[in-house]
Structure formats: C-alpha cells, structure tokens
Amino acid sequence: MECAVQDCPEDSVKEAAKICRDNGADGIVGVGGGSVLDTAKAIAAVAPNGDDVLDDIALYITGQKDYANPRLKQLLIPTTSGTGSESTFVSVVTSIKHDGKIGLPSPPDYAIVDPELTLGCPASITAFTGLDAFSHANEALTEKNNTPHSDLLSYEVIRLVTKWLPVAVKDINNLEAREYLAFASNLAGIAFNESGVHVGHALAHQLGHKYNLPHGISCALLTPAVIEFVAKFYPEKTKKIGEAMGINIETDKPEEIGKIVADAVRDLAxxxxxxxxxxxxxxxxxxxxxxxxxxxxxxxLCSAFDGPVTLEDVNTILEIAYDNY
Ligand SMILES: [Fe+2]
Structure with missing residues (x-):
C-alpha cells in the first residue's frame, strides 16, 4: 500500500495491518523515508497482534507488556538519509489515545541502505533529514544508556554530516556525498538504538504532532539549544562535538564551549x-x-538525558531555539 501521510498515524497502521491479515502476509517491505519505515515497523507488530497493541502502546515501550504473537518479518529500504529507522528497535507512532507521538518496539530484520536511492531527494528534505541524523548523534552522546561504542559512532556521524550535508544540499546528485550521508544516517541509528535520544526529540515529537512540522526541521532548530543545555553537564563531550565539526575550542568554560558549538550548528543549519x-x-x-x-x-524522553532536566530547562531550550538566527 502507498503511505503518503507523514508521522505514522495510527489509522494508517491499522488499515495496513488489516490488509496484511486479510491476505495472510508473513512479511512486510518498507521503502521510503522515516515515516514510511516506522509505519512498516508498526504494521509488523500490529498485524499479528491486533489493534489493541496501539491502545496499549505505552505499556510496550515501557516494557510492561510483550507481544503475544511473533511480529511479521521486515525488510526496510530507506530513500532518505536521516531517520536511521532501519537500524533502530522503535517505531514512532502518532497515537490517538496519547494525542501525540510515542514509540512502539519493533526492531527490523533486514535492511538495504543504498545511497543511489537518495539521489534526487530534494535539497530541503536532504537538509532536514541530515540534521535529524546529526541530532540523533548529538543526543545519543548524553542519553542515560550511552556507551563508549555509541559515542564513537556519534562523533563520526557529526563529522560526516558537517562535511557532506552542505555538499549534498548544493548538488543533490552528488553520489559521494549521498554515500557518506547514508552511512552517517545508518551509524546514527545504530548509536541511538544502543544509547537513545532525549530532550530534543521529546520536543520535536510534540512540535511535529501539534504543528505538523517535519521532524528533521524541529530537530535541526532544537539541536543548538540542546547543545547549550547539555554543555553545562558535559563540557568535554561538547568540546569533542566541536572538534568533530572541525572547530578548535580553547576555552574550558562549559557555557562558552556550549555557545561556540551551538553557533557552529546554527551556521550549518x-x-x-x-x-x-x-x-x-x-x-x-x-x-x-x-x-x-x-x-x-x-x-x-525528557528523563532519558543523563542528568537532571526540569520543566524550566525544557522551556529555556524552546526559548533559545526560537531565536536561533
Ligand atoms: Fe529523529
């Protein structure tokens, strides 16, 4: 079925799951951007287990409930570079019950990441999705489950996106840039699957749901303010983000480091x-x-940050993001 709706609405999942059940499907192939891949992942869980899964979605993401029947086999083929959905365990669904986006666990079985499929992707979508991958790497570095392994991947993603995203946006048919961005997106997916994302995505999900903003735009606009917030707790990691972006930072003051790196991300955006x-x-x-x-x-997601987060902090991030540039 063709999925032309963004953000994986629950109704699309139910409709497609019914088609799968009616036709005895034992597998699903998702070809497209993040919303399409997430829809395929959700269908794989809902088709064999019924629509009740979507009502109980919060119980599945918090590990209080597990699927009664095995999920459909999935093959995911991304046509954008950003979501990393092909390498993450979660499908982000727009839930009616929760009036917003919430994760449903449904790890994919197979993926084909072919950069040629992203050639010709419009410059605007290339930009949004590329900075989504950047935000995955940025947040994975300071999520509660971060590891030295996910950190390594994250710094490399930041290096690759900073270098190659402007190239791909200027020339959407540049295959070399597309290769590096597809690789970066996949690496970022692995990093945040192992670690996670936090405040930036908590806010991006709400902005996407409430105002229909493309996910990548929200992430791109929020990332500088998230970096300024995080730098107070993790100046060394923030400095390394700057180094991965090619910036030489001489100060050791956390707030100055945060501002320098955040400004570099604003310049990139x-x-x-x-x-x-x-x-x-x-x-x-x-x-x-x-x-x-x-x-x-x-x-x-807010409490997934490896440090304290107050409602005031969250509001400050939004205030700063509003005045980005
Ligand atoms: Fe994202």
Whole structure:
C-alpha cells in the first residue's frame, strides 16, 4: 500500500495491518523515508497482534507488556538519509489515545541502505533529514544508556554530516556525498538504538504532532539549544562535538564551549537553509506550548538525558531555539 501521510498515524497502521491479515502476509517491505519505515515497523507488530497493541502502546515501550504473537518479518529500504529507522528497535507512532507521538518496539530484520536511492531527494528534505541524523548523534552522546561504542559512532556521524550535508544540499546528485550521508544516517541509528535520544526529540515529537512540522526541521532548530543545555553537564563531550565539526575550542568554560558549538550548528543549519520557527509561521507562544506536553508525556524522553532536566530547562531550550538566527 502507498503511505503518503507523514508521522505514522495510527489509522494508517491499522488499515495496513488489516490488509496484511486479510491476505495472510508473513512479511512486510518498507521503502521510503522515516515515516514510511516506522509505519512498516508498526504494521509488523500490529498485524499479528491486533489493534489493541496501539491502545496499549505505552505499556510496550515501557516494557510492561510483550507481544503475544511473533511480529511479521521486515525488510526496510530507506530513500532518505536521516531517520536511521532501519537500524533502530522503535517505531514512532502518532497515537490517538496519547494525542501525540510515542514509540512502539519493533526492531527490523533486514535492511538495504543504498545511497543511489537518495539521489534526487530534494535539497530541503536532504537538509532536514541530515540534521535529524546529526541530532540523533548529538543526543545519543548524553542519553542515560550511552556507551563508549555509541559515542564513537556519534562523533563520526557529526563529522560526516558537517562535511557532506552542505555538499549534498548544493548538488543533490552528488553520489559521494549521498554515500557518506547514508552511512552517517545508518551509524546514527545504530548509536541511538544502543544509547537513545532525549530532550530534543521529546520536543520535536510534540512540535511535529501539534504543528505538523517535519521532524528533521524541529530537530535541526532544537539541536543548538540542546547543545547549550547539555554543555553545562558535559563540557568535554561538547568540546569533542566541536572538534568533530572541525572547530578548535580553547576555552574550558562549559557555557562558552556550549555557545561556540551551538553557533557552529546554527551556521550549518543556516547554510543548508533550515527555516526558523517564525519563518514557518509559528509564534513564540505556540512553540513554548509544547514544553509541558513534552515534559509530562508518557514517552519518557525528557528523563532519558543523563542528568537532571526540569520543566524550566525544557522551556529555556524552546526559548533559545526560537531565536536561533
Ligand atoms: Fe529523529
């Protein structure tokens, strides 16, 4: 079936799961961007286990419930470089019950990552998705489950995206840039599958749901402010992000490190033409509305940061992100 709807709405999953059941499907192939791959992953769990899975989605993501029947086999083929969905255990579903995005565990079985499939992807989508991969790496570095292994992958993703994203945005048919970005996206998926994402994605999910913002734009706009927040607790890691971006940082003051690295990400986002919240037609008040929604969401992403996060911190991140550039 063709899935033209972004953000994996629950209804699309139910409709496709019924088609799978009616036709006795034992596997599913997902070809497309992040929303399509996440939809395929959710279908694989719902088709053999029924629509109730979606009502109980919070119980599955928190490990309180497991599937009664084995999920359908999945083959995922990404056509964008950013989501990393082909290498992560979770499908991000837009839930009716929870009035927002929430994860459903459904790790894929197989994937084909072929950069030629991303040739011709429009410059704007290339930019959004590339910075989504950057944000996965950035947040994976300071998520509670981060490991030396996921850290290594994350720094490499940041290096690759910083170097190759502007090249691919300027020339959407540059296969060399596409190869490195496809690799980076896949590595970022492995990193955040092993570690995780936190505050940036908690907010991006709410912005996407409430204002229909493409996920990558939200992540791109939030990442600098997330870096400034994180730098207070992890100055050394933040400095290494800067080094991966090719910046020489001489100060040891956490706030200065955070500002320098965040500004470098703002420059990158500007270079690849990420629109600001105000250019997208959103007021400061609208953006700030998502703070409490993210903080109190049943998807525990805010508390996934490896440090303390208050509602005030979350609101400050949104305030700073609104004034990016
Ligand atoms: Fe993401």
């Amino acid at each position: 500007k270079e690849v033409k990420i629109p600001t919240f105000s250019e997208l037609g959103l007021t400061r008040e609208q953006v700030l509305e998502v703070g409490p929604l993210a903080y109190h969401s049943p998807d525990p």
